[in-house]
Amino acid sequence: MTTIDARGLSCPEPVIMTRKALKSKENRYTVLVDNVASRENVTRFAESQGFRVKLTEESGQYRLELSK
Amino acid sequence: METDVRLTKLAGCAGCGAKVGAGTLVSLLNGFRTRTDPNLIVGFDKSDDASVYRLNDELALVQTTDFFPPVVDDPFVYGQIAAANALSDVYAMGGEPKLALNLMCIPEQMDAHTVQEILRGGYEKAYEAGAIISGGHTIHGAEPLYGLAVTGFVHPDRVLTNSGARPGDDLILTKPLGVGILMTAAKAEMAEPSVLERICLQMKTLNKAARDIMVKYPVHSCTDVTGFALLGHSYEMAQGSGVSIHIDADRVPFHPEALELARMGLIPAGAYRNRDYAEKGVRASEKVSRELQDIFYDPQTSGGLLIAVPHESAGALLEELKDRLPCAEQIGWADTPEEYSVYLEKE
Missing domain, CATH: 3.30.1330.10 (PurM-like, N-terminal domain)
Structure with missing residues (x-):
């Protein structure tokens, strides 16, 4: 499973990274972000590409688990 | 160049x-x-x-x-x-x-x-x-x-402040929304050059024509829709004026490409800050999709004027504005104060 570490980056960079990673056509990805806008935007992007998103938060860091 | x-x-x-x-x-x-x-x-x-x-x-x-x-x-x-x-x-x-x-x-x-x-x-x-x-x-x-x-x-x-709107005023917006989302998409190289050209032309258009026309009418209140987005600026106008503002989501002009790009998460961080700030004062109908709300919270660069004008004068003002600014629309109205400052409605 591919992990995309987009911590420390602001929009639209995390979406760009996720979009590139999704080209590998896997069924599961993990995306790490550290701000609300990136969390929301990556969630929206993943959902628009047919993924379900499971969110866990730990001290201001967000782990998004994408699965089909 | x-x-x-x-x-x-x-x-x-x-x-x-x-x-x-x-x-x-x-x-x-x-x-x-x-x-x-x-x-x-x-x-x-x-x-x-x-x-x-x-x-x-x-x-x-x-x-x-x-x-x-x-x-x-x-x-x-x-x-x-x-x-x-x-x-x-x-x-x-x-x-x-x-x-x-x-x-x-x-x-x-x-x-x-x-x-x-x-x-x-x-x-x-x-x-x-x-x-x-x-x-x-x-x-x-x-x-x-x-x-x-x-x-x-x-x-x-x-002086046209953002706190002069009165119940019975119509609200007119002079430029379409979605510029922040489209520029975010441009950064991700996901916006068509023709769309970018269109929004650049819009952003560099002075609000001079809108102002020069507006001052010929008995306008009560005006603000420009910029960083705080349509909903942030409407919230401020409603709060400052002591009215409720009703926005008809079907009438608000926006760049159609912004809808799909919002759905794909190409939304500037400022839109989330605007939502944080104004959400407590906004009652959005369930019929207004998340993407459409994103457009209404989208920070605008060099956005249009939001004008509150008595209903009796709104038609003539809008008609004159449209000669110079074809995207201008009447997007809502002001009413007596209610529980929320801004009501986002949809048929």
Whole structure:
């Protein structure tokens, strides 16, 4: 499973990274972000590409688990 | 004109999306000692577009400033947009800009031609506005910044604040929304060049024509829709005016491409800050999709005017505006105060 570490980056960079990673056509990805806008935007992007998103938060860091 | 520098790569945030949230600003300035002056018609406490100071019975001074990092790669277009955006606050008060000062920050390694092109854009817009750039201040820094400090004039009895809307007014918006989302998509190289060209043309369009037409009508209130988005600025207008504002989501003009791009998460961080700030005062119908709400929270760079005008005059004003600004629409109305400040409705 591919992990995309987009911590420390602001929009639209995390979406760009996720979009590139999704080209590998896997069924599961993990995306790490550290701000609300990136969390929301990556969630929206993943959902628009047919993924379900499971969110866990730990001290201001967000782990998004994408699965089909 | 071609340039070797991708200006937007040097920018951390997109245009008015770089603006610090309204809530943050209010708390930062809370408790400072300030002087009161009866001639200060509009000051910071009003959360308005510009400050207004009465000089005599015929003349009031309008002052404002605005600057931001590059929103487009063409330095000339960037300069034009930054200047149009700064000048807009004077128009939003019903005034006319007269003097302007350049505010500029440039990386030391930036070539002279690029810097000159940014400034040329600013001078061109100031000239079109009938204003004179009489000086300025330029410093070195990592991220380029450009804008203007603008001084204008208005008749003290004809100041258009954002707190004058009355129940029964219609609301008119003069430029379509979605610019922040489209510029975010452009940064991700997911926006069509033709769309970018369209929004650049819109952003560099002065609100002068809208202002010149508006002042011929008995307008009650006006603000420009910029960093705080349609809903943030509507919220401020409703709060300041003591009215409720009803927006008909079907009538609000926006760039259609922004809808799909919002669904794909190409939304500037400022839109989430705007939602945080205004959401408590906004009641959105379940029929208004998340993407459409995103567009209404999307920070606009050099956005249009939001005008509150009595219903009886709204038709004629809109018709005259449409001759010059075909995207202008009547998007809602003001009513007596209700539980929420802004109601977002949809058929």
